[in-house]
Amino acid sequence: MIFKYKLEIVKKFFKFIFFLVIFFNSIVISKLHANSFNINEIEVSEDFNLDFNKKKVFDKAFESAFFQLISTIIVSNDIKKIEKTNLFTIKSLIDSFNVSDEKFFENKYYAKFNVTFNKKNTYRYIESKNIFPSMPKKMDLLLLPLLINRKENELVYFGENPIYNNWNKYKKNYHLLNYILPNEDIEDIQIFNNNVELIEEYNFENIVKKYDLEDYIISIIYQNQNQINVLSKLQLKNHYKIFNISYNDLDLNEDKSISRFIFDLKNIYEDEWKKLNLINTSIQLPITFSLSSKDYDKIELFEKTLENLDLVSNFMILSFNNKDILYRVIYNGSPDKFFKEIETLGLNLERNNQTWKIK
Numbered sequence: 001m002i003f004k005y006k007l008e009i010v011k012k013f014f015k016f017i018f019f020l021v022i023f024f025n026s027i028v029i030s031k032l033h034a035n036s037f038n039i040n041e042i043e044v045s046e047d048f049n050l051d052f053n054k055k056k057v058f059d060k061a062f063e064s065a066f067f068q069l070i071s072t073i074i075v076s077n078d079i080k081k082i083e084k085t086n087l088f089t090i091k092s093l094i095d096s097f098n099v100s101d102e103k104f105f106e107n108k109y110y111a112k113f114n115v116t117f118n119k120k121n122t123y124r125y126i127e128s129k130n131i132f133p134s135m136p137k138k139m140d141l142l143l144l145p146l147l148i149n150r151k152e153n154e155l156v157y158f159g160e161n162p163i164y165n166n167w168n169k170y171k172k173n174y175h176l177l178n179y180i181l182p183n184e185d186i187e188d189i190q191i192f193n194n195n196v197e198l199i200e201e202y203n204f205e206n207i208v209k210k211y212d213l214e215d216y217i218i219s220i221i222y223q224n225q226n227q228i229n230v231l232s233k234l235q236l237k238n239h240y241k242i243f244n245i246s247y248n249d250l251d252l253n254e255d256k257s258i259s260r261f262i263f264d265l266k267n268i269y270e271d272e273w274k275k276l277n278l279i280n281t282s283i284q285l286p287i288t289f290s291l292s293s294k295d296y297d298k299i300e301l302f303e304k305t306l307e308n309l310d311l312v313s314n315f316m317i318l319s320f321n322n323k324d325i326l327y328r329v330i331y332n333g334s335p336d337k338f339f340k341e342i343e344t345l346g347l348n349l350e351r352n353n354q355t356w357k358i359k
Helices: 002-034 054-073 076-082 087-092 119-128 162-169 186-194 205-209 255-275 296-308 335-344
Strands: 036-047 094-104 108-118 139-149 177-180 216-224 227-236 239-247 285-292 312-320 324-331 349-352 355-358
Touching: 036 054, 036 119, 054 076, 054 087, 054 094, 054 108, 054 119, 076 255, 087 094, 108 119, 139 162, 139 205, 162 255, 177 255, 227 255, 239 255, 285 296, 285 335, 296 312, 296 324, 324 335, 335 349
Parallel strands: 139 177, 139 216, 285 355
Antiparallel strands: 036 108, 094 108, 216 227, 227 239, 285 324, 312 324, 349 355
């Protein structure tokens, strides 16, 4: 009887160890993906001649991938501080890469590269340059580009508006904002024309609601020959901002000028979005959590949640037994924001002294 009792205890122990091994293996595998920046479809070409060196092609791809990465997670002014990073440092941040679609055509070598950067090491390097990185969050939003002819004091219809017609033609792989342009609604156009004099004070809420989007940018573009003034109204994730920009010698009938103008505005709007998602690494908030060691589904969900939150700089298991697993999480933000993110994903919290229990 005693032997059978001991045997049952041993079986339970090994069963517990078995699930822990599976659990820790799943953590390692998933973290490989969550702790990376994937920069894909980098196209590179090089003259194929007697001086051809494939290493140069690879180096060119790594530099291009790095520039695309920093353009995604750093505001424009800070990119200048880091864009000349040496190749040795760039390579040290790369976890892996692969090459596809290699071909030779008309004495040129062509290839596509997918490059994976280590997220933690990349953030650490950026922070060493006194730069706060941003979380690379993509977002759909409405853009309403209203072009007003100052000379005639009237709105230019969307079909004749070069900004409206070309806005989505000019974009980069590192852009995070996806712009939804409005339809040319006759009633809306009439409203705008009737309110040209007071267009800056006009409430656009009813028009925005038609597109079922909470986030929007209203760009009121005043054209006085080649003098352009832009009033931008941004509503991004409950943050509202208004600012003006002026351009001289900008011909909106000329393709290069339109391209330069649109890219410049897009970079400004991208920067405003990045600023709302900055990771303040000077904040190091330690939070302790406990979970039932028997609830494998909840453990997996909690782990995946931590891995996918960019403001979580690190987490570790402090202790575990056959009842509970204790975690220490380092968070680069306010606790309220973190708890809100956790609860949004269906994890309920209950405070027990200095530890938060996940139910």
